Amino acid sequence: MAITGIISGLIIGIVIGALGRLVIPGRQRIPIWLTIVIGVVAALIGTAIAGVLGVADTGGVDWIELAIQVALAALGVSLTVGLYGGKRRSR
Known part of the structure; x- marks a missing residue:
């Protein structure tokens, strides 16, 4: 995979993850890197499902x-x- 493919995958993951996070009401207490990972995985699986359909x-x-x-x-x-x-983190 070329570097442009990796960069575009990360950008798409950020957008899809952010949109998925906006759909859920309330505050989500998860780190942004985890949102990006979820977005990348959702984009890949969503593309596969759309291809099957x-x-x-x-x-x-x-x-x-x-x-x-999304x-x-x-x-x-x-x-x-x-x-x-x-x-919850105890202090």
């Missing part, structure tokens, strides 16, 4: 694919908040 290659913006990716990112963020964010 046959909606990955449309003319213009692939809104259905984007909706699938929904997966929102699901990933909410599950992660339940597991990771629920832990």
Whole structure:
């Protein structure tokens, strides 16, 4: 994979992760790096699902694919908040 592919994957992961985080109401107590990882994974899985459904290659913006990716990112963020964010740090 070329460096441009890695950089574009990270940018897409940031956008998808941020959109997934915005869909979930309230404050999420997870680090930004974890949101990026969730976004990258959601983008990859969402693209695969859109390919299976046959909606990955449309003319213009692939809104259905984007909706699938954001929904997966929102699901990933909410599950992660339940597991990771629920832990309180004692001082």
